[in-house]
Amino acid sequence: MALYILRRIALSIPALLGLILLTFVLSRVVPGDPAATLAGDSATPAQIAQIRAQYGLDRPILEQAVIHVRQVLSGDLGNSIFSGRPVAEEIWQRLPATLELTFVALFLATLLGIGLGLVAALDHNGPLDHLVRLVSVGGLAIASFWLAIMLQLQFSMEWNLLPLRGRLDVALGQVPRLTGFMLVDTLAIGRFDLFLDALRHLALPAFTLALPGLATIARFTRSGVLEVLQKDYVLYARAAGYGRFRLAAIYVLRNAVTVTVTQVGLLFGALVSGAVAVEAVFDWPGLGTYAVQAILSADYKALLAVTLVIGVVYAVVNVAVDVAQAIIDPRVADQ
Amino acid sequence: MDAALVIEDLAVQLRGRGEVADILDGITLTVPRGSVTGVVGESGCGKSTLLRAILGILPGRATTPRGRILFEGRDILPARAAKPHGRIGFVPQDPYLSLNPVFRAGDQILEIMRRHAPGTRAEHRAKLVELFRAVQLPDPEAALRKYPHQFSGGQRQRLLIAAALCCDPALIVADEPTTALDVTTQREVLGLLRELVRARGLSMLFVTHDFGVLASLCDEVSVLYAGRVAESGPTRAVLDTPTHPYTRMLLACHPDRAVELLGIPGAVPPATAQPAGCRFHPRCPVAQPDCRQDVPPLLPWSGGRAVACPHAARMEAHALA
Ligand SMILES: Nc1ncnc2c1ncn2[C@@H]1O[C@H](COP(=O)(O)OP(=O)(O)O)[C@@H](O)[C@H]1O
Ligand code: SF4
Ligand SMILES: [Mg+2]
Numbered sequence: 159m160a161l162y163i164l165r166r167i168a169l170s171i172p173a174l175l176g177l178i179l180l181t182f183v184l185s186r187v188v189p190g191d192p193a194a195t196l197a198g199d200s201a202t203p204a205q206i207a208q209i210r211a212q213y214g215l216d217r218p219i220l221e222q223a224v225i226h227v228r229q230v231l232s233g234d235l236g237n238s239i240f241s242g243r244p245v246a247e248e249i250w251q252r253l254p255a256t257l258e259l260t261f262v263a264l265f266l267a268t269l270l271g272i273g274l275g276l277v278a279a280l281d282h283n284g285p286l287d288h289l290v291r292l293v294s295v296g297g298l299a300i301a302s303f304w305l306a307i308m309l310q311l312q313f314s315m316e317w318n319l320l321p322l323r324g325r326l327d328v329a330l331g332q333v334p335r336l337t338g339f340m341l342v343d344t345l346a347i348g349r350f351d352l353f354l355d356a357l358r359h360l361a362l363p364a365f366t367l368a369l370p371g372l373a374t375i376a377r378f379t380r381s382g383v384l385e386v387l388q389k390d391y392v393l394y395a396r397a398a399g400y401g402r403f404r405l406a407a408i409y410v411l412r413n414a415v416t417v418t419v420t421q422v423g424l425l426f427g428a429l430v431s432g433a434v435a436v437e438a439v440f441d442w443p444g445l446g447t448y449a450v451q452a453i454l455s456a457d458y459k460a461l462l463a464v465t466l467v468i469g470v471v472y473a474v475v476n477v478a479v480d481v482a483q484a485i486i487d488p489r490v491a492d493q
Numbered sequence: 494m495d496a497a498l499v500i501e502d503l504a505v506q507l508r509g510r511g512e513v514a515d516i517l518d519g520i521t522l523t524v525p526r527g528s529v530t531g532v533v534g535e536s537g538c539g540k541s542t543l544l545r546a547i548l549g550i551l552p553g554r555a556t557t558p559r560g561r562i563l564f565e566g567r568d569i570l571p572a573r574a575a576k577p578h579g580r581i582g583f584v585p586q587d588p589y590l591s592l593n594p595v596f597r598a599g600d601q602i603l604e605i606m607r608r609h610a611p612g613t614r615a616e617h618r619a620k621l622v623e624l625f626r627a628v629q630l631p632d633p634e635a636a637l638r639k640y641p642h643q644f645s646g647g648q649r650q651r652l653l654i655a656a657a658l659c660c661d662p663a664l665i666v667a668d669e670p671t672t673a674l675d676v677t678t679q680r681e682v683l684g685l686l687r688e689l690v691r692a693r694g695l696s697m698l699f700v701t702h703d704f705g706v707l708a709s710l711c712d713e714v715s716v717l718y719a720g721r722v723a724e725s726g727p728t729r730a731v732l733d734t735p736t737h738p739y740t741r742m743l744l745a746c747h748p749d750r751a752v753e754l755l756g757i758p759g760a761v762p763p764a765t766a767q768p769a770g771c772r773f774h775p776r777c778p779v780a781q782p783d784c785r786q787d788v789p790p791l792l793p794w795s796g797g798r799a800v801a802c803p804h805a806a807r808m809e810a811h812a813l814a
Binding site: 389390391392393394395396397398399400401404409412413416486487488489492 | 545548549550576578579583585587590591592593594595596601604605608609640642643656
């Protein structure tokens with residue numbers, strides 16, 4: 159297993175290098191002369207030439223690429239054209255907010271999706287099955303931003319149950335940044351009330367973000383369970399007198415979710431891109447809002463850096479998914 | 494007679510899309526204690542369905558309009574009857590498909606013991622290692638920790654035989670336990686079963702597709718055709734002097750010992766369209782007019798046999814080419 163994990167990590171290195179190079183290529187094909195952009199509108203040709211030399215833009219393109227890779231690997235993503243501050247720093251500030259949102263959404267989608275899929279399969283063609291199917295068709299059809307606004311109208315404006323926007327009610331107190339994850343930091347300082355408040359803030363955006371994934375996972379789990387129920391080993395286990403609960407919830411589900419888990423990996427990409435819209439509606443201080451800002455101000459440095467970071471996170475999640483799959487199905491690591 | 498299992502007039506139907514399929518019709522057979530009873534018949538004749546009825550795992554669409562399955566003094570056929578888990582060991586047909594690939598094989602057997610055998614987990618493990626040794630699995634201790642895909646087909650069937658024995662059952666039922674294996678492995682597994690039967694005095698109902706296996710393992714045999722018993726009795730008597738036209742034709746044309754009618758027109762009728770009367774009549778060389786209407790009863794015959802054909806004597810005169 160350890161060997162499998164190492165191999166899996168090694169395999170993702172070329173993909174990450176490719177991603178870094180891709181961001182380099184993208185930064186060179188943006189319209190206009192980067193040096194001119196950096197120098198500003200009123201720069202003289204001499205100033206532009208100086209900046210070109212300063213940033214190494216006058217060197218051979220391959221050398222520039224190598225320098226770029228080296229810089230990225232050392233954590234230098236350049237400075238924001240908009241704010242002038244290091245992009246890496248700005249992203250570092252905002253990344254935890256997005257990660258917290260997407261992880262909670264992923265958790266919700268996985269847990270509820272698997273639960274609903276199992277319930278639907280065990281009640282094949284029954285009322286619960288139809289209900290779950292309805293939910294999953296709906297979950298895929300509804301646009302996130304529309305759902306987000308509807309939820310805000312109902313839960314925040316109409317019923318006043320959940321907060322409208324943000325990560326925390328500032329009136330309640332300050333949370334020092336330890337990990338940047340509200341749920342972790344509030345607990346770390348022993349403020350359970352703030353933890354609950356952070357949860358309440360997470361509820362609507364996380365649910366909005368989770369719904370399409372939840373629908374996908376429910377569908378895959380349902381068909382997976384139905385397929386596994388037909389297997390000889392299930393018949394055998396019934397003949398041998400396994401308990402009904404154990405058979406359904408453990409024996410069958412573990413087989414069925416091997417397919418679902420692959421979906422979770424793919425889903426994460428969709429979650430991160432979905433986060434852009436959801437963060438915008440809920441005023442969530444994460445990478446999504448940062449990316450929107452970068453687009454609006456044509457800050458290509460920031461945009462490329464966001465792309466890169468999301469790519470890295472995506473790669474990490476997919477390694478984790480593969481490892482999870484190897485744990486669930488021992489045949490995977492032995493192949 | 495002291496019987497481990499008695500099946501009386503068992504009928505199983507499958508319902509679906511307005512059709513009713515008579516899968517089994519009037520099966521009567523006995524497994525005497527301490528002996529092996531074989532069930533043979535062409536594929537599709539209902540052998541697996543018979544075992545599923547005994548094990549209480551008939552498909553949801555199945556109904557059992559008639560019959561009783563008597564085991565340890567009670568009828569275990571009704572859906573609400575408590576199933577004899579642990580008391581009947583099951584050796585399934587396909588060792589590749591019958592173990593869940595994502596759980597350790599040992600844990601899957603220990604789960605059966607946890608539910609149906611007395612004792613602690615440690616005792617169960619010790620007993621399972623003993624059983625692994627008895628079924629000649631290499632390295633029994635290590636086998637506990639392995640996943641199914643880490644065993645060969647023959648080893649998996651040994652695991653499943655150990656699983657069938659794990660709760661000290663009063664009866665073993667086996668569904669063609671060697672058909673999924675290669676010839677050499679088949680021989681080894683059969684040898685093992687024979688040895689276990691002798692050493693432990695097992696009572697067993699053994700479904701097979703192979704006359705050679707039948708002759709080497711079974712004391713008694715029931716020959717099935719299209720969901721009914723055609724002929725039953727001591728194996729030697731049935732194999733040496735087959736009496737029912739179907740049995741005679743089967744034994745006359747078995748090049749590779751497989752139970753199959755070759756070169757005879759017709760096939761086993763589909764379960765949804767069984768002919769009236771004797772189900773064999775469309776293929777029977779000595780069929781009489783009454784065979785189209787009357788279901789032939791299973792009648793006592795010489796040598797402790799029973800034969801479901803009133804015209805069996807005519808077969809003597811008929812030349813089988
Ligand atoms: N789950 C099922 N659904 C529909 N038909 C079935 C099912 N199981 C068995 N049958 C039918 O019942 C008959 C007997 O099948 P089976 O008991 O498997 O025979 P055998 O084991 O002798 O090959 C066949 O005609 C088969 O098509
Ligand atoms: S003679 Fe009649 S009863 Fe006997 S097997 Fe042939 S068809 Fe059936
Ligand atoms: Mg069968």
